[in-house]
Amino acid sequence: MTTTEWIGARAPRREDPALIRGRGRYVADINLPGTLHMAILRSPMGHASINSIDASEARTMDGVHMVITPDDIPDHITQFPVVWRLPGQKDSGIPALAEGKVRYVGEPVAAVVADSRYAAEDALDAIDVDYETLDPVTDPEAALEEGAPVINEDWGDNVAIHHVFAGYNALGECHYDAEAFDNAEVTVRGRLKIGRHSGIPLETRGIVADWDEIHGRLTVHSESQVAHLFRTELAASLGLPETAVRVLTPNMGGGFGNKWDRYPEDLLVSIASMELGRPVKWIADRREGLMSTVHGRAQVQEWEMALQSDGTILGLRGKVINDLGAHLHSVGIGPAWVTGAAAPNQYKIANYYCNVIAAATNKTPASTFRGFGGPEGIFGAERMMDKAAKRLGMDPAEIRRKNMIQPDQFPWFNAAGAVYDSGNFPACLEKALEAADYDRVRAEQKELREQGVYRGIGISSYIHVSGFGPSPILGYLSYYTGGYEGSTVKVDPNGKATVYTGMIPMGQGTETTLAQVAAHHLGIDMADVRVVWGDTDQTPYTGFGSAGSRSNVAAVAVIRAVEEIKAKAVRIGAGMLEADAEDLEYADGMVSVKGAEEMRSVSLAQVAQQAYWAHALPEGDQPFLEATYVYDPPNFTTASGCHVVVLDVDTNTGRITFRNYVIVDDCGPVINPLLVEGQIHGGVAQALGGALLEEFVYDDEGQLLTTSFMDYLLPSFTDVPDMEIHHVVTPSPHTDGGFKGMGEAGTFPPGAAVANAVTDALSHLGVEADELPITPSRLWSLIQEATR
């Protein structure tokens, strides 16, 4: 390996030296001179009207600088908008404080700003709110019934949207044919549930707003995953010109999508800082984090698959009911839409129908969470594949083989309108089966069962439509933001490079990755590339930021900016070498005469010096050696793969023990294998949490019962198995480098893989693991019912 072959290298992370020393800087670590602290009074009720709020005592308490009730919010302040507004979707926004009524436990009702967080919390106790209880509705199906309590009166009912996918693709090959279901040799039905859970970054949300009265500028220290869009929305909501707002994003302690959204506290700290002229800081404690940071995933799905008796799929149709929570959040019903788009998965399904219904409930709003509806769609598809296999007496691997899209069929237009750019699905399946020693484990399974060991094998294949996204497609989907990613690369007069990116590192190693890409294409040492991120004053605008597994999009922007720099370096080098530009080439950080017997070349540093001296620039070239490229991808990139899980079920306790976990992942060429492994491990662990442990539990009154880590169980060291990762590499045909998104893919298959394995382990009892999370108590109950 030469020193410049950075793509594909297990390069150590440049993020690490600060973080392992405890020298990272997270929002909670930022203490500006004169900082005041905010605490939020939150609704203790699931559904109630607010008769009055009396904050008179709190306002007079020692150390209190301001109390914000709805009456204290200036009239010109507007709600944050919903960014993804599908046609037919109800309209709502994100208010700073509850307006007249509370709709979920945790909804902000008032805020106190004081000398310390301790003093602010003391004052919350002195605020008297007179609530009048309203009937709550917490079950999404009950919320859809006639006569259910209406949560948002201006909607008229609790239906945020009915969105129908009815067999469509750009080639006109797909359709919905109900008769095919009536006439099919076999139909299989399933009713599936996914529990409410979320990303739960270990760092809670937090924000510091710092208003500079003299310059009329608001500086916000935030963990937004999409700082530029946040700047746009914050300025609009506050009635400020966008030039007046600067968003700084320091180290982030995990985001997982949850920090993509805008939140009431963003407005509240800004309002307070502008009123008081001092920095105002708010850091969520864990309890309020669990009740006020967006939830996700909760769905009830009903599917029907039609098949020939040989296992060929003739159609898939279903209904997805999304438990939306109290109101639409930043991405609207987007995740549920993605579920409908992803459910055809890896299979040749032309006859497709899916009715996506989002139902308002008296719960925390559900919105952005790693995977964004995709894992839910894969759960539905892959559980149905296993149900079909079982009905037909086929091996679960065989029914997948029979229906998979073949490697020569790309681009594939799925029946929900998505276009898969590339992949080799059968290769992923076969590699995973081989790595898991599938045939041997199947054989052993029978013997073990006779000994009372209930071993199950679960397969889940997946597609992940990543690299959001072509902006015109976002426009077509009424997603009011752009999907491009920009990068500015500057080579300084000494020949060292700086990359400016709008991507927000959340912990996934973005800084390292982009430095690798830039160093590789510039042909210089990685140590000679600096990456600047986290400051909207310095970095290119991005409307999408760190979401949708988009490092691949940002990487292309870097590559193309570097290519422009190299072209300019060659033009400048031509003058220096007294040669024609077309006789020159750029390689390994040098501009050289092609094929010259004696090496005639100039270094990037020498060229850069000329570019800044500007004594003899080529005609038409300006001084400096820098370029900006904004890359808007022509299509999504389709990552794919297959997971195979082997586990044992203890029928006495409902406890699951993993025996093997095999992953085959195709994210195209890998930029840094170390980081890719880390992303896959983390994604799988997060999904195993949702498959086995994590669930926000509400009672019938809308009371959230899981408000600590004693009740909301995160996977620990002993809950997550060792994973074995293999790769199949099919480069994306339309992106430079062929990279595909990979930060989310780990979250897609584990739910179905585990549920399929549990069902397989208990096939003698006929137990179907159709509800996530499969907690020991839930599974024990299923076993009891089956053996009764």
Place this chain on the structure above:
Amino acid sequence: MAQVAITLNVNGRNQTTLAEPREILADVLRDRLGLTGTHLGCEHGVCGACTVLLDGEMVRSCLLFAVQAQGAEITTIEGLEENGELHPMQKAFSEYHGLQCGFCTPGMILAGIDLLKRNPDPTAEEVRDDMGGNVCRCTGYQKIVESVLGAAREMNEVTS
């Protein structure tokens, strides 16, 4: 609320600060002494992000009032580097990719050091059992286990 003087020996230095008796140790370390490497992930003793060593024992600084630590010797993540040399556990976390966002990392590193003090040559299973009191949301734990095992090998080589 009235403040009291608290003297702590933090990372080898005696430091005296005023704080309210109700202030937790983590808040005093972070906000009064400026040692922000100790992170707060849950403030109820489950996640382990705020782990520090108190008189050599691993404790959760969110579950102690600072006044309870009066006169104690405390080691935080900032105190591990000696004469510009990182602790082998710190190096191993970077080498084996045992961290992503870095928020749990100070607690994880201290928990790993505490484990090796009691069990210098643990198996992977022992690492998983012992460190179950620290939560990571990013890594899926596998590379943290590899980091701790790697640090153990490194430390055993040096001492043998």
